[in-house]
Amino acid sequence: MAGKKKLxxxxxxxxxxxxxxxxxxxxxxxxxxxxxxxxEKLAEFVANGELNAEVIHVESEHSALSAAVGxxxxxxxxxxxxxxxxxxxxxxxxxxxxxxxxxxVMAMATRAxxxxxxxxxxxxxxxxxxxxxxxxxxxxxxxxAHDDVILAYKIAEHPDVLxxxxxAIDGYFMSHxxxxxxxxxxxxxxxxxxxxxxxxxxxxxxxxxxGPLGTPExxxxxxxxxxxxxxxxxxVFDEATKEFEKTFxxxxxxxxxxxxxxxxxxxxxxxxxxxxxxxxxVREARKRGIKLGLIRVKLFRPFPAEEIAEVISNLKAVGVIxxxxxxxxxxxxxxxxxxxxxAYIRGIDTPIVxxxxxxxxxxxxxxxxxxxxDATLALDGKTRKDVPKEPYFIGVxx
Amino acid sequence: xxxxxxxxxxxxxxxxxxxxxxxxMCQGCGAAILMRHITKALGxxxxxxxxxxxxxxxxxxYPQTAWKHPWLHIAFENAAAGASGVEAAIKALKRKGVIxxxxxxxxxxxxGDGGTFDIGLQALSGMLERGHNVLYIxxxxxxxxxxxxxxxxxxxxxxxxxxxxxxxxxRGEWRPKKDIMGIVLAHRVPYAATVNPAYITDLYMKVRKAxxxxxxxxxxxxxxxxxxxxxxxxxxxxxARLAVQTGVWINYEVENGEFRVTTPVSRRKPVRxxxxxxxxxxxxxxxxxxxxxxxxxxxxxxINRLVGKTVIGPVVK
Ligand SMILES: Cc1ncc(C[n+]2csc(CCOP(=O)(O)OP(=O)(O)O)c2C)c(N)n1
Ligand code: SF4
Ligand SMILES: [Mg+2]
Numbered sequence: 219m220a221g222k223k224k225l226x227x228x229x230x231x232x233x234x235x236x237x238x239x240x241x242x243x244x245x246x247x248x249x250x251x252x253x254x255x256x257x258e259k260l261a262e263f264v265a266n267g268e269l270n271a272e273v274i275h276v277e278s279e280h281s282a283l284s285a286a287v288g289x290x291x292x293x294x295x296x297x298x299x300x301x302x303x304x305x306x307x308x309x310x311x312x313x314x315x316x317x318x319x320x321x322x323v324m325a326m327a328t329r330a331x332x333x334x335x336x337x338x339x340x341x342x343x344x345x346x347x348x349x350x351x352x353x354x355x356x357x358x359x360x361x362x363a364h365d366d367v368i369l370a371y372k373i374a375e376h377p378d379v380l381x382x383x384x385x386a387i388d389g390y391f392m393s394h395x396x397x398x399x400x401x402x403x404x405x406x407x408x409x410x411x412x413x414x415x416x417x418x419x420x421x422x423x424x425x426x427x428x429g430p431l432g433t434p435e436x437x438x439x440x441x442x443x444x445x446x447x448x449x450x451x452x453x454v455f456d457e458a459t460k461e462f463e464k465t466f467x468x469x470x471x472x473x474x475x476x477x478x479x480x481x482x483x484x485x486x487x488x489x490x491x492x493x494x495x496x497x498x499x500v501r502e503a504r505k506r507g508i509k510l511g512l513i514r515v516k517l518f519r520p521f522p523a524e525e526i527a528e529v530i531s532n533l534k535a536v537g538v539i540x541x542x543x544x545x546x547x548x549x550x551x552x553x554x555x556x557x558x559x560x561a562y563i564r565g566i567d568t569p570i571v572x573x574x575x576x577x578x579x580x581x582x583x584x585x586x587x588x589x590x591x592d593a594t595l596a597l598d599g600k601t602r603k604d605v606p607k608e609p610y611f612i613g614v615x616x
Numbered sequence: 617x618x619x620x621x622x623x624x625x626x627x628x629x630x631x632x633x634x635x636x637x638x639x640x641m642c643q644g645c646g647a648a649i650l651m652r653h654i655t656k657a658l659g660x661x662x663x664x665x666x667x668x669x670x671x672x673x674x675x676x677x678y679p680q681t682a683w684k685h686p687w688l689h690i691a692f693e694n695a696a697a698g699a700s701g702v703e704a705a706i707k708a709l710k711r712k713g714v715i716x717x718x719x720x721x722x723x724x725x726x727x728g729d730g731g732t733f734d735i736g737l738q739a740l741s742g743m744l745e746r747g748h749n750v751l752y753i754x755x756x757x758x759x760x761x762x763x764x765x766x767x768x769x770x771x772x773x774x775x776x777x778x779x780x781x782x783x784x785x786x787r788g789e790w791r792p793k794k795d796i797m798g799i800v801l802a803h804r805v806p807y808a809a810t811v812n813p814a815y816i817t818d819l820y821m822k823v824r825k826a827x828x829x830x831x832x833x834x835x836x837x838x839x840x841x842x843x844x845x846x847x848x849x850x851x852x853x854x855x856a857r858l859a860v861q862t863g864v865w866i867n868y869e870v871e872n873g874e875f876r877v878t879t880p881v882s883r884r885k886p887v888r889x890x891x892x893x894x895x896x897x898x899x900x901x902x903x904x905x906x907x908x909x910x911x912x913x914x915x916x917x918x919i920n921r922l923v924g925k926t927v928i929g930p931v932v933k
Contacts, residue, residue: 243708246701270712272704277742281697284739287690288665288701293715294708296701314690413714420663420686420702422721429689430676 227399229392232360233299233325233385234259235399236367238269239407240323243294246274246285251337252389253301253327260297279304283311283322290320291428293419295371298322301389302329305343309350315382316351317444318429321374321417323367324352326386327393328489330578338579339389341488341541344518345552351444353383353451354519358474358492360397362516363387365468368407372458377416378450390579391490402466410465452520472517473525477504481511483594486526486557487539488515491575491582495539498587510591515553523560530561536570537594539582540609543574550574550609569597572609586612624817624824630656639682640674644849646840646856647671647755649813654726654753654837655685657823661720663706665699667731668692670762670841671755693735696743699725699750707749722751722827729756729770733794744803744832751826751833754796757841765844769794772864773911774904775896777844782899792911800834801870808834809869809878814857818867818878825869838865846895858890863916863928875922883932887912 227235234256237245245264247257263269274289276282279300290296300308305326315322331342348354353373357363366385374383387393402410418426432440455472463469476496478484485495492514503510513529513536515522530536538558540551549555554572561570573590576582593610634655641648651671658664664687666672672689675682690698703723709715725743727736732754743750759777760766767777771789776782780789800808807829811819819837826833840856842849859865860879864887867879887909891897900908909931916928 243712243714244701244704246704270708272708274700274704275746276697276700277738277745281694281700281739281742284690284694284697285701285704288688288698288703289705289708290701291688291698292663292702292705292709294705296705310691311694318690420688422661422663422686425684425686427676427681427683427687430678430681431673432678436678 222400224398224400226396227360227364227401228255228394228396229360229363229387230255230327230394231259232364232399233367233387234263235401236364237297238263239402239404240295240297240368240371240411241269241404241408241413242271242297244272244274244286244289244296245298246276246282246289246296247298247300248276248279248282248304250279250301250304252329252393253299253304253325255393256299256325256327279307280311283308283315286322287311287315287318287320290322291318291420293415295413296322299325299327301327302331302343305347306331309346312347312350312352317440319380319417319447320382321371321380322382323370323374324382324384325367326384327389328386329389336578339391340577340579344386345542345544347384348519348552351381351448352519353381353448354386355384355517356386356488357392357516358489358514360392360395361399361468362470363392364399364401365462365466365470368402368411369458369462369470371411373451373454375411375414375416376454379447379454380417381447381451386489388490406465410462448520455517470516472522474514474516475529476512476514478511478513478529480509482509482534483536484511484513484529484533485537485539485590485594486513486515486553488518488553489541491539491541494582494584495587498584498591502584502588503591508591508595521556521560523556526557527560527564527566530568530570531564531566533568535594535597535600536568537573537590538570539573539575539590541576543577554609567601569600569602569605571597571605573612574609575612580613582613624820626817629653629816629820630659632656634658634660634684636682636684638680640677641670642842642849644842644852646813646838646852647757649852650755650837650839653813653816653819654823657820658685658722658724658827660685662722662724662827663688663702665695665702665723665725667695667727667736668762669728669731670757671726671728673762692731694739695725695727695731696736696739696750696752699723699752700743700746700748703748703750723749725750725752727752727754728761729754729758730760730768733769733796741803744800744805744834748832749830751835753835753837755837755839757839757844759841759844761841761844770796773908774900776899777896787899787904797836803832805834806831807869807871810836810838810865810867812838812856812860812865812867813840814853814860815867815879822869844896846898847893851893855890855893858885858893861885862887862890863912864890866919866928868919877919877923877927880927882929884916884929886931886933
């Protein structure tokens with residue numbers, strides 16, 4: 219079992235400690251707020267000889283991920299990190315990294331996308347990455363942010379998966395907020411994620427061609443295999459979290475249920491806002507006798523549709539908090555879209571309503587949560603036909 | 617000081633082929649000649665990172681490959697960044713004892729002119745500036761050939777391309793070719809050279825040198841393109857040789873700041889001889905040819921000044 223010593227770490231520092239424990243070989247990243255302090259910390263580790271890695275001071279995020287692809291293809295354990303515009307600039311290579319089945323791990327400190335330029339938190343960048351073929355997790359404590367990096371390598375490098383993984387935290391709310399974290403030491407980390415190259419690498423003694431042209435005769439099969447790998451990622455996530463709990467004593471599930479045992483209503487959320495919802499449930503809702511719970515989605519890709527549908531099927535009404543917008547879509551927020559389809563495909567009639575909140579760092583207050591809870595409760599006794607067709611825009615000036 | 621190895625002869629070039637036939641490059645493709653001889657000169661201990669473009673699409677049609685080297689293609693603008701990553705990985709893994717310290721591996725990036733002069737310039741600059749031990753080779757066919765002959769920053773003055781067509785108003789490309797060697801040399805790289813597929817031993821020597829030198833090295837390769845330049849596939853090498861004989865292309869190397877012309881031309885042929893074999897210059901008037909001649913004369917003069925003597929002679933009709 220792990221040592222019990224805790225350190226006061228920001229989310230970003232907690233992530234850097236985990237990358238160090240994972241003994242990454244190559245770090246390829248470009249500064250952007252609020253991610254920057256992750257790579258600053260890692261540079262410090264390397265500068266002090268605490269971590270034996272090559273730091274590539276790339277000239278852009280496009281090159282950061284391109285170099286990460288190159289380094290991973292050469293057999294290195296690779297780490298990168300970014301936010302917002304950096305993710306947008308990486309976009310082209312994100313598809314290539316996953317399609318080439320390279321187990322790169324990227325930490326994301328989520329931040330709003332320009333324009334207008336905004337360094338504060340929402341999930342616009344995270345959601346923009348949602349169809350790039352990466353496994354995606356989002357933490358809601360700094361301990362979880364730390365542990366996720368270790369879990370990420372476990373999943374990414376599994377021979378049945380071989381996909382890149384994003385471990386996200388909320389910019390500022392977590393990246394720059396200090397919490398007690400029990401860091402995993404290098405030795406115990408490397409027992410959990412041994413350095414073993416499980417993928418094909420570039421080697422003059424065993425030459426392979428990587429990144430060929432795929433004609434219509436072949437392309438589709440590559441994509442089908444990626445779909446299968448994503449499904450495998452879910453199985454491996456479950457195995458990995460079980461082993462993680464045995465080793466480190468902390469338990470993670472694809473979905474965290476908070477006060478859901480007797481719940482009649484629930485909010486679905488991701489990231490730091492889940493903390494506010496938890497506080498509201500304990501301090502307000504439950505005191506008023508409202509049987510409200512929280513469904514926090516930790517694993518976003520592959521989406522834990524089965525679990526979410528299952529728990530929703532027993533509820534009277536559900537509200538989904540989105541911290542991003544899918545402009546022009548039939549639903550509103552991306553998390554809502556996934557939740558809705560998970561329920562619809564399984565014939566679940568529970569009314570599910572969408573709240574868009576906290577864009578560009580707008581605080582999501584207790585009052586906002588109350589508004590969302592009230593609107594959810596108002597759907598009691600209704601069916602999905604009665605759900606508003608537009609999301610509620612919480613906390614916006616109309 | 618420049619190192620002066622024994623000038624190789626054609627007999628020094630290895631017989632072993634590391635670039636397999638059966639690829640889909642056009643008949644008479646200059647880049648195909650280049651790749652064949654570059655891979656021979658590299659020898660087996662290299663990892664190649666290729667940019668999107670003609671060479672990439674024609675040589676790796678899944679499930680076949682023309683490459684006997686380990687070879688990686690990521691995208692169009694990032695061969696230099698990808699190569700930086702491969703090189704950094706090897707460095708880290710050697711230091712950590714995962715790869716034997718004495719294992720010889722040179723990382724080589726290859727890109728077209730579009731992937732190098734234009735969209736990949738930033739990644740190239742980053743790679744050069746950071747000092748990666750990578751040889752970057754640009755095969756310059758003077759346009760985006762893979763997408764159908766669109767102009768690039770490397771397209772020469774007055775050349776027809778599909779995006780600089782010859783019409784009532786336009787007369788082909790109206791801007792001079794970008795000085796990529798100047799840009800590269802501004803990064804103070806230890807070695808940069810130009811090569812031409814009509815001068816294979818010169819190419820062989822330069823690739824060998826660029827491989828041996830530690831740090832970022834660069835080779836700018838002249839690469840005739842039969843459909844793009846509208847030339848007879850039988851005349852690729854003739855056109856390449858004429859480029860040197862007319863002074864349109866100068867074979868040189870810059871080693872630690874020391875400039876050396878490797879293919880001196882005592883008597884130049886007129887540029888007309890080079891231009892007239894190519895359909896992309898078919899529309900040129902006498903005045904336009906004279907203008908191009910003047911531009912070449914000026915460049916030749918600049919090179920002679922750099923060398924400090926006349927290495928490229930006057931035009932002799
Ligand atoms: C980001 C991006 N933009 C555009 C393209 C389309 N594209 C592919 S190859 C190419 C031109 C390549 O030109 P060059 O580098 O000169 O190589 P060549 O084909 O001439 O050998 C273009 C425009 C692409 N693949 N990626
Ligand atoms: S289009 Fe030009 S560069 Fe491309 S393969 Fe054909 S000859 Fe070679
Ligand atoms: Mg070209």
